[in-house]
Amino acid sequence: MSADLKRRKFIKGASLAGLAGLGGLALATGTAAQTAGSDVTLRGTGDLGVIIERADGSVLIVDTTRRTVIWRVEGLGDLSHASAVFSRDARYVFVFGRDGGLTKVDILEGRIAKRIIQGGNSIGGAISQDGALVAVSNYEPGGVKIFDAETLDLVADIPATWGPDGARSKTVGLTDAPGGRFVFSLYDAGEIWVVTMTSGTPEIEKFPHAGALPYDGLITPDGRYYMAGLFGEDGMAMLDLWQTEKGLTRILPDYGRGEEKLPVYKMPHLEGWAAAGDKLFVPGVGRHHVVIIDRTTFAEVGRIPVHGQPVFVMARPDGRHVWVNFALPNNDTVQVIDVLTSQIIHTMKPGKAVLHMEFSPRGEEVWVSVRDENVVRVYDTATFEEISTLPAKAPSGIFFTARAGKTGL
Amino acid sequence: MSADLKRRKFIKGASLAGLAGLGGLALATGTAAQTAGSDVTLRGTGDLGVIIERADGSVLIVDTTRRTVIWRVEGLGDLSHASAVFSRDARYVFVFGRDGGLTKVDILEGRIAKRIIQGGNSIGGAISQDGALVAVSNYEPGGVKIFDAETLDLVADIPATWGPDGARSKTVGLTDAPGGRFVFSLYDAGEIWVVTMTSGTPEIEKFPHAGALPYDGLITPDGRYYMAGLFGEDGMAMLDLWQTEKGLTRILPDYGRGEEKLPVYKMPHLEGWAAAGDKLFVPGVGRHHVVIIDRTTFAEVGRIPVHGQPVFVMARPDGRHVWVNFALPNNDTVQVIDVLTSQIIHTMKPGKAVLHMEFSPRGEEVWVSVRDENVVRVYDTATFEEISTLPAKAPSGIFFTARAGKTGL
Numbered sequence: 001m002s003a004d005l006k007r008r009k010f011i012k013g014a015s016l017a018g019l020a021g022l023g024g025l026a027l028a029t030g031t032a033a034q035t036a037g038s039d040v041t042l043r044g045t046g047d048l049g050v051i052i053e054r055a056d057g058s059v060l061i062v063d064t065t066r067r068t069v070i071w072r073v074e075g076l077g078d079l080s081h082a083s084a085v086f087s088r089d090a091r092y093v094f095v096f097g098r099d100g101g102l103t104k105v106d107i108l109e110g111r112i113a114k115r116i117i118q119g120g121n122s123i124g125g126a127i128s129q130d131g132a133l134v135a136v137s138n139y140e141p142g143g144v145k146i147f148d149a150e151t152l153d154l155v156a157d158i159p160a161t162w163g164p165d166g167a168r169s170k171t172v173g174l175t176d177a178p179g180g181r182f183v184f185s186l187y188d189a190g191e192i193w194v195v196t197m198t199s200g201t202p203e204i205e206k207f208p209h210a211g212a213l214p215y216d217g218l219i220t221p222d223g224r225y226y227m228a229g230l231f232g233e234d235g236m237a238m239l240d241l242w243q244t245e246k247g248l249t250r251i252l253p254d255y256g257r258g259e260e261k262l263p264v265y266k267m268p269h270l271e272g273w274a275a276a277g278d279k280l281f282v283p284g285v286g287r288h289h290v291v292i293i294d295r296t297t298f299a300e301v302g303r304i305p306v307h308g309q310p311v312f313v314m315a316r317p318d319g320r321h322v323w324v325n326f327a328l329p330n331n332d333t334v335q336v337i338d339v340l341t342s343q344i345i346h347t348m349k350p351g352k353a354v355l356h357m358e359f360s361p362r363g364e365e366v367w368v369s370v371r372d373e374n375v376v377r378v379y380d381t382a383t384f385e386e387i388s389t390l391p392a393k394a395p396s397g398i399f400f401t402a403r404a405g406k407t408g409l
Numbered sequence: 410m411s412a413d414l415k416r417r418k419f420i421k422g423a424s425l426a427g428l429a430g431l432g433g434l435a436l437a438t439g440t441a442a443q444t445a446g447s448d449v450t451l452r453g454t455g456d457l458g459v460i461i462e463r464a465d466g467s468v469l470i471v472d473t474t475r476r477t478v479i480w481r482v483e484g485l486g487d488l489s490h491a492s493a494v495f496s497r498d499a500r501y502v503f504v505f506g507r508d509g510g511l512t513k514v515d516i517l518e519g520r521i522a523k524r525i526i527q528g529g530n531s532i533g534g535a536i537s538q539d540g541a542l543v544a545v546s547n548y549e550p551g552g553v554k555i556f557d558a559e560t561l562d563l564v565a566d567i568p569a570t571w572g573p574d575g576a577r578s579k580t581v582g583l584t585d586a587p588g589g590r591f592v593f594s595l596y597d598a599g600e601i602w603v604v605t606m607t608s609g610t611p612e613i614e615k616f617p618h619a620g621a622l623p624y625d626g627l628i629t630p631d632g633r634y635y636m637a638g639l640f641g642e643d644g645m646a647m648l649d650l651w652q653t654e655k656g657l658t659r660i661l662p663d664y665g666r667g668e669e670k671l672p673v674y675k676m677p678h679l680e681g682w683a684a685a686g687d688k689l690f691v692p693g694v695g696r697h698h699v700v701i702i703d704r705t706t707f708a709e710v711g712r713i714p715v716h717g718q719p720v721f722v723m724a725r726p727d728g729r730h731v732w733v734n735f736a737l738p739n740n741d742t743v744q745v746i747d748v749l750t751s752q753i754i755h756t757m758k759p760g761k762a763v764l765h766m767e768f769s770p771r772g773e774e775v776w777v778s779v780r781d782e783n784v785v786r787v788y789d790t791a792t793f794e795e796i797s798t799l800p801a802k803a804p805s806g807i808f809f810t811a812r813a814g815k816t817g818l
Binding site for chain 2: 089362
């Protein structure tokens with residue numbers, strides 16, 4: 001199938017209800033745009049978004065104002081666990097596939113602008129503060145590769161070598177940081193590396209002894225603190241990027257699977273930490289609670305019992321509410337916590353396999369992907385009313401263009 | 410001059426050096442785009458911005474990635490003290506002029522999409538959380554008008570009447586807030602009003618006894634706390650929008666002009682409060698210092714001596730540095746404070762009449778308008794090196810499209 005035929009624009013107002021079950025078939029309703037530029041509308045990109053259709057290697061480009069699908073773009077490879085970041089101008093989305101694919105999609109024209117296979121097995125990426133560089137974190141071969149955001153030409157290859165025998169470590173928890181930096185963790189090596197790219201070539205600062213098997217990382221919204229969760233022991237490693245000379249500190253000694261090694265159905269995403277007011281809300285690993293952490297001292301100050309093992313714990317952009325989804329067997333449910341009272345104020349069942357949630361930039365709506373129902377549901381965050389439903393094939397991650405202006409997203 | 414002739418696109422790569430001194434003359438270099446849609450480029454709008462040219466009633470549309478001027482749009486009336494907000498899709502900018510003009514500019518096509526005179530003397534505006542409504546704050550006749558963002562049709566007229574004789578108050582400090590709300594202060598009445606628009610008609614909650622002559626207001630970045638500065642007495646009025654039933658509280662009893670009524674060359678903009686980490690950095694009124702406030706208790710915790718009377722005190726998006734400009738006779742200077750040490754780490758002199766500063770969304774650059782030099786200077790915020798200079802006619806406010814996704818901007 002040619003690239004042009006893979007680009008299909010939905011007819012405005014056409015019923016999309018029949019789409020959900022089509023699987024890998026070409027789209028029945030919709031017109032094929034034959035040439036680049038045709039059917040393309042002059043429009044702002046501030047209210048667009050991307051939904052990953054994980055089973056089909058496709059993405060939907062959506063209009064979050066009209067709550068409609070504009071394009072389906074196919075041919076992105078294995079999108080299980082895929083994530084995405086946006087170009088500085090919010091015209092392109094870079095999609096990181098599990099198969100090592102890095103795909104640059106033009107969201108205005110609804111087509112693949114460029115696609116490369118940059119590694120064997122990758123696990124996420126980031127875009128530099130100035131938008132000029134895209135970095136990808138690889139399991140195989142272990143390391144980070146950095147590409148020109150315009151051309152996808154390789155700019156730097158950073159193998160995650162460690163120890164006396166020069167073995168390579170899987171890399172995880174890759175994020176951008178202020179100062180033209182990227183930060184990531186070495187799973188096998190138990191290290192955190194900070195790479196500064198302002199000179200054009202990587203300057204690497206290595207922080208060993210981060211702990212056993214860091215499996216994911218996150219950066220606070222201001223870009224100051226990088227934290228890595230540990231699979232091999234309890235506690236987390238933290239690096240203050242304002243004062244890297246102070247080295248790593250260990251926080252939350254009780255955070256993790258615990259001595260009894262609880263069964264964990266899904267390691268919670270650390271991206272899903274919620275900063276709300278002077279507190280952080282964090283998924284308890286393998287436990288049915290959300291942990292409350294003081295944002296200044298990073299000490300645990302409370303726990304909120306919830307419906308299952310939390311996966312994403314996400315603050316509404318104004319920080320008043322925190323939305324939580326769960327691992328199997330409770331992944332049909334979403335709960336909402338009021339930050340002022342630490343009480344659950346709402347429980348809803350969007351359907352089987354709620355995988356991700358994305359708030360509109362100023363928080364009036366949330367889009368929820370329900371994989372096994374083949375829908376994305378849109379809720380009013382004030383009333384919890386369902387406003388709209390969009391068909392999508394096994395949807396997982398949802399990413400809105402406002403991320404382009406934010407650190408760590 | 411027809412609307413079409415008022416729309417001019419700059420030739421890419423053409424020298425702009427000669428533009429600065431042209432005053433009201435038609436632009437010498439540049440081509441007139443004769444019809445809507447011609448010369449218009451399909452592009453993302455995530456990296457665009459608007460610069461107010463206050464003396465000429467024009468705005469420049471700029472590309473912040475290439476650091477170039479794309480369009481000059483003329484015919485916006487009196488733009489002294491003008492401000493601007495962006496549409497949800499980041500395609501349009503709404504410019505609030507001092508003469509009561511509300512102009513909707515299409516930044517992709519570089520033309521006025523719609524312009525109305527909505528009041529006699531206005532002082533800023535806001536766009537609702539969902540992007541559907543634009544509100545304008547008026548001195549004359551005192552009150553707030555709310556318009557459909559699409560059509561600029563009047564949706565609600567809220568006269569700021571108060572007291573037994575039904576006099577109307579000037580309104581100031583208008584901002585959007587989560588929950589589909591607008592918040593503003595009544596200068597003459599000393600009240601704060603919260604207007605909820607979710608039902609389509611205004612529901613007004615009034616908070617009297619805010620203090621003498623509130624002259625401006627701001628909302629914290631999370632949209633929780635609204636604060637009004639007082640011209641008639643010291644201290645500030647604060648409203649917790651999460652708990653409006655608790656009413657107004659008074660904070661910062663020593664904040665203001667003081668008993669001796671210091672000469673104040675320019676009342677500091679409260680928009681220019683900087684939230685960085687667990688602190689707020691606030692311009693001292695009429696004093697040569699920046700006040701540090703604890704973000705939780707709202708108590709003053711320190712003062713930093715600076716070069717003059719601060720006007721804007723703005724945090725770099727990562728919160729590590731705070732940039733400060735000053736009132737006459739020190740308005741040729743900018744100082745940078747390191748938040749970690751509370752020390753001034755850099756002093757620069759961009760030129761006569763530094764009026765405004767705008768950071769790129771992730772903070773790697775700052776654009777500084779220097780009115781009397783007819784330039785906007787772009788600085789690298791890490792090295793303080795000047796990267797670029799753009800000619801502009803008496804530039805004042807600078808507004809980048811990333812504001813579209815933020816509360817209170």
